[in-house]
Amino acid sequence: MRDEIKKLRDDLLQEAAKLSGAPVNDILGKERYTQCVRARYAMMFVLVEYFGLTLVETGHYFGRDHSTVVHARMIVAAAMTSPKTRQRDSALSLLVEALVAMIPGDLQDRNLRLYQPSIPERLTMLENELREQRAIVDRLTKCIQI
Numbered sequence: 001m002r003d004e005i006k007k008l009r010d011d012l013l014q015e016a017a018k019l020s021g022a023p024v025n026d027i028l029g030k031e032r033y034t035q036c037v038r039a040r041y042a043m044m045f046v047l048v049e050y051f052g053l054t055l056v057e058t059g060h061y062f063g064r065d066h067s068t069v070v071h072a073r074m075i076v077a078a079a080m081t082s083p084k085t086r087q088r089d090s091a092l093s094l095l096v097e098a099l100v101a102m103i104p105g106d107l108q109d110r111n112l113r114l115y116q117p118s119i120p121e122r123l124t125m126l127e128n129e130l131r132e133q134r135a136i137v138d139r140l141t142k143c144i145q146i
Helices: 003-020 024-028 034-049 055-061 066-081 083-088 090-102 119-145
Strands: none
Touching (some): 003 090, 024 034, 034 055, 034 066, 034 090, 055 119, 066 090
16 A cells, blocks of 8 residues: 555544544544444544555554444444434534545545555455455354255
8 A cells, every 4th residue: 555545544533532522542442332333433444445445454553354344334324314313413524535545645535545556456456356246155064054
């Protein structure tokens, strides 16, 4: 990943920590209190939707797997679009909006990704995702056989 993207990602993480009141180590760690989870989910959403990182890459950054990132995106999308959910979890919506506002204006278009991996990088990412999917299938197969 390019250095300027890493710097922007780290700046956004610092801002998420400041706005949520959760320390950076808690956001990147295993903590599960509300402010920490909101900040983590907001960052996961921004990294996937605006930076173009894969689910696996994003999960890896937070020490989690891709399914956590899928869940985070669903929660944030609901908080951002549903009036009922938006009212209930306005802090999450506001946090995402604040993080997106920090992204340079010409890069806020969701169709314009900050990071476009090279073909070899993309191939490696796809191989890693395939490996992870195969491991899930193997675990499920073992469960079924028991």
